[in-house]
Amino acid sequence: MNNVLSIQSHVVFGHAGNSAAVFPMRRMGVNVWPLNTVQFSNHTQYGRWTGSAVDASELIRVIEGVGAIGVLSRCNAVLSGYLGAPEQAAAVVEIVRMVKAVNPKALYFCDPVMGAASGCIVEPGIQEYLVTTMPEISDAMTPNHIELQKLTGRTIETVEEAIEACREVIARGPKIVLVKHLIDRNSRADAFNMLAVTENQAWFAQRPLYPFARQPVGVGDLTSAVFLARTLLGDSVREALEHTLAAVNAVVKTTYEAGRYELEIVAAQDEIAHPTESFPALAMHVE
Template sequence: MAEETTPKILSIQSHVVHGYVGNRSAVFPLQLLGFEVDFINSVQLCTHTQYKKVTGQILKEQDLTDLFEGLKENGLDKYDYLLTGYVGSPSFLKEILEVYKHLKSANPGIVFVCDPVMGDNGQLYVPEELVPLYQECIVPHAHILTPNQYELELLTGFKISNVDDCWKAIENLHMKGCKTVVVSSSDLGKNGELLALASTLNGESCQRVSITLKKKQAIFVGTGDVFASLMLAWMHKTNNDLKVALERTIATLQAILDRTLECAKGKPHTPENLELKLIQSKRDIEKPQVILSANCSTRQ
């Protein structure tokens, strides 16, 4: 890929010294797929929080301001994408919005991809004050949102008990200004299954895509960060073909999880043994083998 056509991404999310979560999960796949990635770490921790001892630092909004001011002064503020993940404080999230507004002034065509990391399985693991900020300040600006089922409920205030509820919640985000919503995981499938759902606005119509996949018998960390980065990459590389992008994202993620489980076979499912095998999955990232086909429909 010629240098002048290489898409540039600014990724703002968490970082760990050991393991794969946040930027450690997102940057490598994006680079493999041909993207230039600059990244700012919202937190820097020794490991993710499933380990028994977690130490590190949390960036404050002034730290983000200082880093971004340096980029601006050096003329390095032209990006094709802004990707955001875990943010631990309301003030930091507000500063991200200011960064996005500047990036949009520098490149009106920039695409904002937001993984609204707030919680999972009914448990909130960020300050409650972040929820209304995502609802009121981030959703109207984001082009692509990748919440899980619980985060979709938080963003909309809707209780999601079935697939119809999920589509209604997604429509609510469309009405608030977000063009594409991809629910990375939901418990709306049959027993032992997960359901991924995605929707994008095309003028007056809405394309809906869904994929059913089997649950893995383990708890992984960092999968949402990989998912968001892959969706960004494949939406770009397929000219926003939602069906193909979701199929390739799911294919890659399933291959990574299968390899992670294979490497952990016969071992206890500790955080260390279940760290994602990203490096070992290089070929699956570059050339995913699609096994699960997506269902696709159009709603007027």
């Protein structure tokens, strides 16, 4: 069985970070070792929360403990998401090095969470680390539209421009860039776009965009987790993208139909593992 070390936030109430990623990966048959970067009462887009970040040195000590019992080599992938302090970014780099030292085939998937105008709060200094350091050590990165612009320092308005930006990131290290939410000026207003790019492939796919009064949080964390799980389970880039889009659509659709704000991950769990709707990915060609 595949094992993922998932280094993300934890919220006691709701679904964000590890609280949105761990259960879906397990439901798909991938074992998860959660390492929480923060413990918050709830996600930050409520505008108020309690809790604190875990000391960066403690993160490393925990993984040293895993190594001390001789099982770190069983880790097939590291997934990092929300970080509570810049020092934690340095700790993630060290943890990835520790894992790859005992299992060179292990993958590192970096979800470069950099905050958003909608209320996701990220400490100063984290963005700089994600932009300057993480691409070089990542096997895959999963930015959203804004994060891809920050990674490349360019404005992106079309699928073609996004593919070029992804290839710019790929040139720095990652083999795959998954754009979890792409804003394309040529797409329908009611479409939610995703894009998966490698050095020589690019796949574009869409699902419905549901008209929430306020969009639920944790969709990106869920997306990265499902895509990583399907990759470990042997999917091609296209297959992983299509499964991810269908699974996430099922969760978001269930959430919308229930009139909820927090993701209905448990209610949609069967659809996460075996989606009944499909959204085919289209091959894109950019000269």
